[in-house]
Amino acid sequence: MSAGPRRVVVTGLGAKTPAGLTPRESFDALLSGKSAAQLIGHLVGDEVPMPLGAPVTGFDPAAYFGHRELPGLDRAARLGAAAALDAVADSGLSPEGDPERYGVMTGVAGTAAAVAMSEAHRGRTRIDSYSAARAMPNATAAHISMRLGLRGPSTTYSTACASGSTAVGEAFHLIRYGRLDAAVAGGTDSQFDPYVMESFQRIGAMSSRRDAPHEASRPFDADRDGFVMGEGAAFLVLEDRRRALARGARIYAEIAGYGSNCDAFHLVMPRRDGSVAASCMSAALADAGIEPSQVGHVNAHGTSTPRNDQAEARALATVFGTEVPPVTAPKGVVGHMFGAAGAFEALVTVLTVAEGVVPPVANHRRTDEGVTLDVVTGRPRRVASAPGLSNSFGFGGHNSTLVFRPA
Template identity: 35%
Template sequence: MKRVAVTGLGVISPLGNNVPEFWENIISGKSGADYITKFDTSKFKTTFACEVKDFNAEDYFEKKEIRKYDLFTQYAVAASDQAIMDAGLNFESMDQQERSKIGVIWASGNGGITTFEEQLKEFHAGDGTPRFNPFFIPKMIVDIAAGVISIRNGLHGPNYATVSACASSNTAIINAFDTIRLGKANIMIAGGSEAAITSSSIGGFNSSHALSKRNEEPQKASRPFDRDRDGFVAGEGAGALILEDWDFAVKRGAKIYAEIVGGGMAADAYHLTGTPSDGFGAALGMKNALEDAGLLFSDIDYINAHATATPQGDLSELTAIKTVFGDSLVPISATKSMTGHLLGAAGAIESIISVLAVKNDIIPATINTVNLDEQIPADSNIILGESIHQKVNYVLNNTFGFGGHTASTIFKKATNQ
């Protein structure tokens, strides 16, 4: 099968709206958390989140266009525009046949939840007459971001959305990887976006006891693996990767950040929202990714853990890692401690972190974690406090979602071998 390169990156995030700023804040160990500004949280159990800051849609759209798109689609277009430019791609110079070999697989867990919420509020505040925005449906549906990216760039290759809750964008990346290596496309835009910091989303996650309620110190609230963790911090944004047939990329002189070499998916088949204590589905997904890449567990130099800071979830993942990696001291970190949990976009921005870790030989830290949970195996090599400089040839990136979905990707340092 064909080799697949990563040739472009784009990001809209709580830690910056471009890749250099985002990466600098990640390796510096900054938190993107603060008090929610999008709605009145005075009656909510959680009053903070990792919101995107200073995003200006007019940087990417004409003003009259903006009303057509929910914020999750605006984030998707912004991140994909960045990635396309970063990859040095000029679609206007390509003919229709060339663009028929370029596609988009884009993920979101919630789609246009802001639009859905606003429209229902307007309807129920009125007299019952169904006066809905003509863009209501296309603004809301999950697949629309993939469609808009395709339409905007005139791309005729495979085009669809993946939805597997918080594993959604890792699933999209795996699907795009498979599409290219099977020869069905030369280039794929893959990633995910989420704009779910809304009253219904925060309220819903509160009711399921998933969110941290550390309202007195938001920037210290996301503390994966910590004895005193009390849930995740909601985040929003988008991450985009340009995946490309290796030979095609080399021929056009593209810069190559890394190579994607493996993807594994599986299911817990256990619970609507919980994870099994033995981490079976997570372990199976990691094993599948290693087998797909033709690697041994000892080849992996860094694991970007899903680690959302939920009490059971963190322990379940570490148990799964122990099952796959045995007594290996592979470094592990949880970058959600900085970004918050971007839900359906988590896999995409954490793939960007993984790619940059491979490229720069830097392993980001887990911030905020002070006292490791006593149940965590003593030989777990969790990187705390500050990022470390260390040779990184292979990174494994984990994402897991409600419904028991698991997806793991593996990125390799770019070489000619």
């Protein structure tokens, strides 16, 4: 174990999202503010009337996996492992020394349940010897470890919509306190199943704007009516800063703080006052040794659901007072990627911190009465070099906040 806390940096990024198949493509799409939402009846069948979704398009799994690997990997595992392999390639990391010093942390939310329901829906005639493997929530982490030969902790976190962020935060602490030298961390999910989507429709969580899919997801907008289901994956390579510098790695940003707690309130609703979410943000800032006044922007969870956005706005006001920094929210473009959402939003925060430009919130026109958030709208906004804060709040009250600062 290390004698003291180590600094941890981000040296690699990989993404497969509704906005693009690389981090650059995805970030540029966010900067344009154009939503990827569409009607996806062709993906889920006729059980759900005209469902909305934001799918990943153009992805070719054969470019990453052999024909013997593919049957045992469901859609989420394929997207996740591919994004992780891209992140490692981007980092230039070549694990040396003890393979148990390198780990894999993966977040998933509902992919296993979606696979199981989809297999059952198709009937026993479609069940094969790979069905159990496809339904394993830990399949993505296991496959990444096997492909890369990483023998350190290979763990899967399921904290609903905060899963990807939780995975990144836990990897950060494992490196910071000396258990690992580097980790591949992120999240993945794909839940385009009729039963999953209908269940979200029944609780009123999904947008009903089927006549205008591109305008459906509108975080923090006063006329929001629910989220749009997305899918995808995002992974980051985290390393001990000294090792990264020694090998001449490109460093995107430093991960400086992580907070995690639970509302302990309701399975699908946040506390209205956002008090516990605010405590999570404050814990992450304290972990980073950063004052709220030093934060340059916030990458909000921003689901586009009435209650969640309201609670997050109150939480931000609690932490920052009347001086809330500029706020962005990627779900206006990519929808809600569930297990991948927090990891993708962490990736976007890294690029925003590195490049000094905050993407606008798609479809945002006006905030709720009495809310004074500085929501970035219309066009990207240039900001000074400063730390960025990324929020993820999941069903069950699972909260996770990450803090990144310029390298």
